[in-house]
Amino acid sequence: MGEKSIQKRKYILKTAREVFMDKGFKSVTMKDIVEACEISRGGLYLYFESTEQIFLEVLKMESEEGDDVFSDSISDDATAAEILLLFLKEQKKELLRKKNSLTKAVYEYFFDNHPPRKENVLKKEFDAAVLIIERLIETGVENGEFVCEDCAGAARNIMYVLEGLKISAQTIGITSDMVDKELLYILRSLGVGME
Amino acid sequence: MGEKSIQKRKYILKTAREVFMDKGFKSVTMKDIVEACEISRGGLYLYFESTEQIFLEVLKMESEEGDDVFSDSISDDATAAEILLLFLKEQKKELLRKKNSLTKAVYEYFFDNHPPRKENVLKKEFDAAVLIIERLIETGVENGEFVCEDCAGAARNIMYVLEGLKISAQTIGITSDMVDKELLYILRSLGVGME
Amino acid sequence: MGEKSIQKRKYILKTAREVFMDKGFKSVTMKDIVEACEISRGGLYLYFESTEQIFLEVLKMESEEGDDVFSDSISDDATAAEILLLFLKEQKKELLRKKNSLTKAVYEYFFDNHPPRKENVLKKEFDAAVLIIERLIETGVENGEFVCEDCAGAARNIMYVLEGLKISAQTIGITSDMVDKELLYILRSLGVGME
Amino acid sequence: MGEKSIQKRKYILKTAREVFMDKGFKSVTMKDIVEACEISRGGLYLYFESTEQIFLEVLKMESEEGDDVFSDSISDDATAAEILLLFLKEQKKELLRKKNSLTKAVYEYFFDNHPPRKENVLKKEFDAAVLIIERLIETGVENGEFVCEDCAGAARNIMYVLEGLKISAQTIGITSDMVDKELLYILRSLGVGME
DNA sequence: CATGAATGAGAGTTCATTCAT
DNA sequence: GATGAATGAACTCTCATTCAT
Numbered sequence: 001m002g003e004k005s006i007q008k009r010k011y012i013l014k015t016a017r018e019v020f021m022d023k024g025f026k027s028v029t030m031k032d033i034v035e036a037c038e039i040s041r042g043g044l045y046l047y048f049e050s051t052e053q054i055f056l057e058v059l060k061m062e063s064e065e066g067d068d069v070f071s072d073s074i075s076d077d078a079t080a081a082e083i084l085l086l087f088l089k090e091q092k093k094e095l096l097r098k099k100n101s102l103t104k105a106v107y108e109y110f111f112d113n114h115p116p117r118k119e120n121v122l123k124k125e126f127d128a129a130v131l132i133i134e135r136l137i138e139t140g141v142e143n144g145e146f147v148c149e150d151c152a153g154a155a156r157n158i159m160y161v162l163e164g165l166k167i168s169a170q171t172i173g174i175t176s177d178m179v180d181k182e183l184l185y186i187l188r189s190l191g192v193g194m195e
Numbered sequence: 196m197g198e199k200s201i202q203k204r205k206y207i208l209k210t211a212r213e214v215f216m217d218k219g220f221k222s223v224t225m226k227d228i229v230e231a232c233e234i235s236r237g238g239l240y241l242y243f244e245s246t247e248q249i250f251l252e253v254l255k256m257e258s259e260e261g262d263d264v265f266s267d268s269i270s271d272d273a274t275a276a277e278i279l280l281l282f283l284k285e286q287k288k289e290l291l292r293k294k295n296s297l298t299k300a301v302y303e304y305f306f307d308n309h310p311p312r313k314e315n316v317l318k319k320e321f322d323a324a325v326l327i328i329e330r331l332i333e334t335g336v337e338n339g340e341f342v343c344e345d346c347a348g349a350a351r352n353i354m355y356v357l358e359g360l361k362i363s364a365q366t367i368g369i370t371s372d373m374v375d376k377e378l379l380y381i382l383r384s385l386g387v388g389m390e
Numbered sequence: 391m392g393e394k395s396i397q398k399r400k401y402i403l404k405t406a407r408e409v410f411m412d413k414g415f416k417s418v419t420m421k422d423i424v425e426a427c428e429i430s431r432g433g434l435y436l437y438f439e440s441t442e443q444i445f446l447e448v449l450k451m452e453s454e455e456g457d458d459v460f461s462d463s464i465s466d467d468a469t470a471a472e473i474l475l476l477f478l479k480e481q482k483k484e485l486l487r488k489k490n491s492l493t494k495a496v497y498e499y500f501f502d503n504h505p506p507r508k509e510n511v512l513k514k515e516f517d518a519a520v521l522i523i524e525r526l527i528e529t530g531v532e533n534g535e536f537v538c539e540d541c542a543g544a545a546r547n548i549m550y551v552l553e554g555l556k557i558s559a560q561t562i563g564i565t566s567d568m569v570d571k572e573l574l575y576i577l578r579s580l581g582v583g584m585e
Numbered sequence: 586m587g588e589k590s591i592q593k594r595k596y597i598l599k600t601a602r603e604v605f606m607d608k609g610f611k612s613v614t615m616k617d618i619v620e621a622c623e624i625s626r627g628g629l630y631l632y633f634e635s636t637e638q639i640f641l642e643v644l645k646m647e648s649e650e651g652d653d654v655f656s657d658s659i660s661d662d663a664t665a666a667e668i669l670l671l672f673l674k675e676q677k678k679e680l681l682r683k684k685n686s687l688t689k690a691v692y693e694y695f696f697d698n699h700p701p702r703k704e705n706v707l708k709k710e711f712d713a714a715v716l717i718i719e720r721l722i723e724t725g726v727e728n729g730e731f732v733c734e735d736c737a738g739a740a741r742n743i744m745y746v747l748e749g750l751k752i753s754a755q756t757i758g759i760t761s762d763m764v765d766k767e768l769l770y771i772l773r774s775l776g777v778g779m780e
Numbered sequence: 781c782a783t784g785a786a787t788g789a790g791a792g793t794t795c796a797t798t799c800a801t
Numbered sequence: 802g803a804t805g806a807a808t809g810a811a812c813t814c815t816c817a818t819t820c821a822t
Binding site: 590624625626627628631 | 803806
C-alpha cells in the first residue's frame with residue numbers, strides 16, 4: 001500500500017471518527033462510513049474489514065495524537081494546584097462537549113468487548129491517569145498546597161468522580177455549573193481554598 | 196384489556212428484562228424477545244410496538260417494584276452510619292453483578308435518548324438518591340457519627356463515585372477489593388473510623 | 391410447520407429441481423431459486439438455509455419418489471434378459487435427456503463434497519444397482535439366457551460403462567445410436583443374440 | 586508480443602493450471618489466479634480476459650505437451666498386450682491421483698460448454714484413443730494374444746469403462762483395488778489370462 | 781386474541797473490470 | 802507493459818412489520 005493509500009486510510013479514519021461521535025459504536029454500519037466518506041462500497045473493504053477494526057484504529061489514532069494535558073502548555077514553575085486545576089478544566093471541557101466526543105462510542109464498544117485486563121486500553125489509560133494525579137497530589141502535599149492523608153485514594157476518587165460525571169453527561173445530562181460544583185468539592189477536600 | 200392480557204404483558208416484560216440484561220439495549224431485536232417469550236411474532240405486536248417501548252416499560256416496572264434499600268429491612272433504631280453502610284453494600288453487590296443487571300442496557304438506551312430533563316427517569320432517581328444520602332449524612336452529623344462541612348457536596352460526590360464505579364465495572368472491569376477501597380475512602384472522608 | 395408449509399416446501403423443492411437441472415449445482419444461487427419460485431427473498435430462508443441443503447433435499451425427494459425401474463411395470467413372468475433390457479433402455483432414455491436431468495448438478499455437487507463413504511448417496515445407489523444387476527445376471531445364467539463366468543464383474547462393468555456414457559453425454563455429447571452400440575456390445579458379451 | 590511476454594503467458598498458464606486442479610473450473614475467479622500468480626489484477630487482463638479463456642489455453646497447452654502414453658517409453662518389440670497393460674496402468678495412475686488432475690475442472694467446464702462436436706477437444710481425444718486401442722486390439726488378435734469378435738466395440742467399451750472409473754473416482758471415490766478389478770475384467774474379456 | 785407465513789428493505793461481502801499513473 | 806486503487810453489480814442473510822386465518 002503506497003503513500004496515497006496511507007492518506008486515504010487516514011481520511012477514512014478521520015471521517016469514520018465523526019460518524020462514531022455522532023452515532024456511537026453499535027449503530028454504525030459499513031454503509032454509514034462508506035457514505036460519509038463518499039467512497040464506493042467495495043472501496044472501504046480495501047482498507048478495513050469491519051466497523052470494529054475501524055473503531056479500534058480510530059481509538060489508536062486518538063491516543064497517538066494524544067492530547068497530553070500534563071505536558072502541553074504547562075509552564076515549568078506551575079504549582080501542583082495549578083496543574084491539577086488545568087487538568088480538571090480540560091476534563092470539564094471534554095465532558096461537556098456533546099457532539100465532539102467519542103465517549104458514547106467508547107462505552108458502547110467496551111460494554112460488549114471486554115478484552116483481557118492487560119490489553120484493555122481504557123483500563124491502562126485510567127490507571128495511568130490515577131498514577132499521575134497521585135504524584136501530583138503528593139507533590140502538592142510536600143509543597144504545602146494540599147492536605148491529604150491518602151493520596152492514592154484521593155487520586156482514585158477523583159478519577160471515579162470524573163467517570164461518573166462523564167457517564168452522567170451522556171445519560172442524565174449535566175451543566176457547566178454542576179461540573180464546577182463537583183470539581184470544587186474535590187479541591188476543597190484537598191484543602192484548597194477557593195479564594 | 197382483560198386480566199389475562201395483563202398477566203401476559205407482565206410475563207413479556209419480565210422475560211424481556213432478562214434479554215436486556217443479557218444483551219444491552221441496542222442489540223435486542225423484536226425477534227430476540229419473541230423467541231425468549233416463546234410467543235408468536237404477531238403476538239408481541241399486540242402488546243408492544245418496539246423494543247424501545249418494551250424497554251421503557253421494563254424500567255417503569257423496575258422502579259415500581261423498587262428495591263427501596265432505605266426502607267427495606269432496616270431496624271428503626273439503626274444509626275446513620277449503619278444505614279449508609281447498608282446502602283453502599285447494596286450498591287456494591289449490584290455493580291459487581293455481571294449478568295443480572297440492566298446497567299448496560301440503561302446506559303445504552305440513554306446514550307441515544309435524552310428525554311427532556313424533567314422526564315428523565317435516570318436523573319430523577321439520581322437526584323432522589325442524592326437527597327436521601329444528604330439527609331442521612333446530615334442526621335449522622337447531628338448525631339456525631341459523621342464529620343462533614345458540605346453535606347450536599349458529599350452526597351453528590353458519593354453518587355458520582357458510584358456512577359464511576361458502575362461504568363468502570365462495565366468497561367474496564369472491577370473487583371470486589373477495588374470497590375471496597377473506594378467505599379472505605381468515602382467513609383473515611385466522612386470521618387468514620389474503620390474499627 | 392403446518393400442512394400448508396409442507397406443500398410449499400415441496401413446491402420449492404420441485405421448482406428448485408428445475409433450476410438445478412438447468413444450471414447444475416455450483417452456479418445456482420438462492421436468488422435464482424427465489425425468482426424461479428416467485429417468492430420473496432426472506433421467504434425462502436423460512437424453509438431452507440442454503441442451496442446445498444435444498445439440493446440435498448431434492449436428491450432425497452428424488453430417491454424417495456424412486457423411479458424403481460426394476461419393480462415398476464414388470465410382469466412377473468419376465469425373463470432376466472427382458473428385465474435387463476428394460477433397465478438399459480430406461481438408462482438410455484435418462485442419459486439422452488439433455489435438459490431433464492440432474493446428472494450435471496449431481497456430479498458438480500459431489501466433485502466438491504466427498505461425504506465419508508458410508509454416507510455417500512451416490513455410492514450407495516451405485517453399489518445397490520451393481521448388486522441387483524449381478525442377481526439378474528445370475529438368474530439369467532441359471533435360466534440359460536446368459537453366458538457369464540464372472541457375474542459380479544459383468545455387473546460392475548455394466549455400471550461403469552453406464553457411468554461412462556452418462557458423463558460422456560454431458561461433456562462430449564452422445565447420440566442414440568452411440569448408446570445403442572454400447573448396450574448391444576454389453577448384451578453380446580452376455581451371450582445374448584440380437585435377433 | 587515479445588519473448589518476455591510469451592514467457593509470462595506460460596507462467597500464468599502453468600500457475601493457473603494448479604489453481605484449476607485444486608478448485609475445478611467454476612469456482613475459480615480471476616482473483617484466485619491473480620493471487621496465485623502474484624501479479625497485479627490489471628496485469629492478468631493484459632494477457633487473458635476471462636477464466637474461460639485461460640482454462641481453454643491451459644487445456645491446449647496440456648494436449649500440446651501431450652503425455653503420449655503410446656509413444657513414450659515403449660520398446661519397439663513390445664507385444665500388444667504389454668502396450669495395452671501399460672496404457673491401462675497409466676490411466677489407473679491418473680485416475681487415482683486426487684489432487685494432481687484437471688479431471689474435475691474439465692468435466693465442470695464441459696458441462697456448461699458444449700462446443701459444436703467438431704471442435705470438442707474432449708471428443709477428439711476420446712475418439713483418437715478409441716481408434717488407437719482398436720488398432721492395438723486388432724494387432725493383438727492377429728498375434729493370437731487377444732480373442733475378440735468386435736474390436737471396435739471392445740475398444741469403445743474400454744474407453745467408457747475408463748470414463749466411468751474416472752468420474753467415479755471424483756464422486757463416489759474409488760480405491761486401487763477397485764480399479765484393478767475392472768481392468769482385470771477387461772483383460773479377461775480379451776482372453777488374456779492373468780498368469 | 782394469537783399465530784406464523786410472507787414480504788421487502790437494508791446490511792455485509794466479494795469480485796470482475798476499468799483506468800489513471 | 803504493469804500496477805493496484807476504485808467502482809458497482811450481484812449475492813447472502815436477517816429482521817421489522819403486516820395480514821390472512
